[in-house]
Amino acid sequence: xxxxxxxxxxxxxxxxxxxxxxxxxxxxxxxxxxxxxxxxxxxxxxxxxxxxxxxxxxxxxxxxxxxxxxxxxxxxxxxxxxxxxxxxxxxxxxxxxxxxxxxxxxxxxxxxxxxxxxxxxxxxxxxxxxxxxxxxxxxxxxxxxxxxxxxxxxxxxxxxxxxxxxxxxxxxxxxxxxxxxxxxxxxxxxxxxxxxxxxxxxxxxxxxxxxxxxxxxxxxxxxxxxxxxxxxxxxxxxxxxxxxxxxxxxxxxxxxxxxxxxxxxxxxxxxxxxxxxxxxxxxxxxxxxxxxxxxxxxxxxxxxxxxxxxxxxxxxxxxxxxxxxxxxxxxxxxxx
Numbered sequence: 001x002x003x004x005x006x007x008x009x010x011x012x013x014x015x016x017x018x019x020x021x022x023x024x025x026x027x028x029x030x031x032x033x034x035x036x037x038x039x040x041x042x043x044x045x046x047x048x049x050x051x052x053x054x055x056x057x058x059x060x061x062x063x064x065x066x067x068x069x070x071x072x073x074x075x076x077x078x079x080x081x082x083x084x085x086x087x088x089x090x091x092x093x094x095x096x097x098x099x100x101x102x103x104x105x106x107x108x109x110x111x112x113x114x115x116x117x118x119x120x121x122x123x124x125x126x127x128x129x130x131x132x133x134x135x136x137x138x139x140x141x142x143x144x145x146x147x148x149x150x151x152x153x154x155x156x157x158x159x160x161x162x163x164x165x166x167x168x169x170x171x172x173x174x175x176x177x178x179x180x181x182x183x184x185x186x187x188x189x190x191x192x193x194x195x196x197x198x199x200x201x202x203x204x205x206x207x208x209x210x211x212x213x214x215x216x217x218x219x220x221x222x223x224x225x226x227x228x229x230x231x232x233x234x235x236x237x238x239x240x241x242x243x244x245x246x247x248x249x250x251x252x253x254x255x256x257x258x259x260x261x262x263x264x265x266x267x268x269x270x271x272x273x274x275x276x277x278x279x280x281x282x283x284x285x286x287x288x289x290x291x292x293x294x295x296x297x298x299x300x301x302x303x304x305x306x307x308x309x310x311x312x313x314x315x316x317x318x319x320x321x322x323x324x325x326x327x328x329x330x331x332x333x334x335x336x
Contacts, residue, residue, distance in 0.1 A: 007074045007098075008034035009294055012060050012067075012089055013081025015044040016168075020051075022081070022287035025329070027052050029291050030300055036075065038067070067092050077297055079290060080104065090116055094123035099297035099306060103290060105130040107185055107218040117310045125306040127293050127316060131220045132158050132236060133282055134289025135313035137256045139322035140333075141225055142314065144260060144274050151231035151262035156221060157204040157214050158236070161243035161252035164281040184216035186235040187226050202237045207255050207275045207334070208247075212239040220312065228314040231262070245279060254282040273336040276326075284329045289313075292322050 009026070013019040014037035023035055035052055037045040038060035045057035061068035062084055069092075078093040083104040090113060093100035105113060105128065117126055131138055137156050145151060183194040200216030214237030222234040245253035256276040264270050278285050292301070296316050299305030306316060327333065 006034075007076040008036040008056070009077045009079060009298075010036045010038050010058075010060075010075040011079045011081065012038040012062075012084075014079075015039040015041065015048045015057075016081060018283045018286050019081040020048045021283050022079075022290040023048060023052055023055070025284070025287040026291040026294055027055075029295060029325070033298075033300070034076075062086055062088050064088065065091060065095075077101070077294060079294060081290075087112055087116060090124075090126070093126075094120050097123055097308075099125040099127065101127040101129055101290065101293045101297060103129045103134050103286075107220055107223065110220075114310065121310075122308050125297055125308050125311065127297055127306075127311050127313065128220060129289065129293055129313055131224065131289075131313060132156065132217075132238075132256070133254070133285045135293065135317055135322060136276075136285050136289050136326060137221055137236070137258070138224060138313055139317060139319040139326070140256060140274065140276055141258055141260070142228060142319040143323050144258060144272060144335075145229055147264060147272065148260065148262040148270070149265045149267075151229050151260060153233040153259075153261045154222075154225055154229065154231045154235075155202070155204070155233075155259040156236040157202075157206075157212075157255075157257035157259075158217070158238040159206050159212065159243055159253075159255035159257070160238060160240045160282060161246055161254065162240050163246070164243070164252035164254065164283075165240075184218040186216055186222055186233075187231070188233050188235075190232050200237075202235065204237065204239075204257055204259070206239070206244055206257065207277050208244045210244070212241065214239045224312040224314045227312075243281075244277075251279070252281045253277055253279050254285060275334045275336060277332045277334070278326075278330055279332070280330055285326060285331065288325050288329050289322070292317060292325055 035055040039045040049055040049057040077099045221236040258274045295301040
């Protein structure tokens with residue numbers, strides 16, 4: 001039996017709003033996989049672990065190199081649901097020689113993680129998943145991009161309800177990413193450009209046809225998709241405000257609007273638009289992204305356990321599999 005199945009996956013922040021949902025999604029996909037819920041509040045972590053079954057809880061101290069874990073404790077993977085400014089969580093995964101998935105690192109923050117990998121390249125498989133809703137937009141783009149022989153442009157528009165940002169960790173991520181970097185990186189006609197808050201504005205239509213104002217956002221999506229597709233222009237914009245469902249008096253929803261332009265395999269020029277809407281908001285979409293990432297790292301879906309290296313989701317995750325799991329969770333997909 002693989003050691004990945006013998007030892008639990010440590011989910012740091014697994015008792016939080018989205019972290020607990022991701023743990024439940026992972027349990028749904030992998031009923032027998034041991035899981036450890038890690039957090040500062042042990043009682044909250046224990047509550048989530050009891051709900052999951054085949055799980056336990058531990059108190060995590062990110063100020064310590066060993067995360068406060070007993071020396072004899074072993075894990076199969078480490079998943080981070082909050083920004084670890086010390087990167088002790090990544091060092092701990094490397095020390096144990098197990099995979100690591102982070103979801104809170106913005107584009108302008110990747111250097112410390114890249115440096116740690118370069119210093120110890122044979123220690124861990126590191127999935128850098130600081131992407132929109134943990135690879136969900138990327139999976140959809142790559143799926144629909146298969147209609148094209150070549151792509152001229154990829155435009156992603158995320159709709160995040162202002163009442164659906166998430167728990168304290170998610171609020172902290174959003175605040176840091178929007179305030180720490182005044183500019184965002186996008187690919188425009190084959191040239192990478194940093195654009196300020198004025199140049200970074202883009203109007204796009206949500207799923208109801210309402211025009212909203214998006215702002216370019218410095219996640220890893222544009223760089224990952226540019227490398228994967230060779231598109232000439234790639235950008236990702238986010239609108240934070242009132243979602244279409246809440247305008248109707250319903251609970252908050254989240255949307256991913258994907259617009260592609262290029263040449264089809266038959267040589268014709270085409271523009272396509274696809275609308276992904278989840279009535280449950282961003283949390284279940286994020287949860288699926290995390291669970292799918294863990295499955296792939298451990299070799300539980302999509303291939304053998306991933307060898308040590310530095311990875312983007314475009315390299316590891318099969319788009320159709322990710323999209324199917326999203327639809328199972330309630331995601332609605334429409335092509336306009």
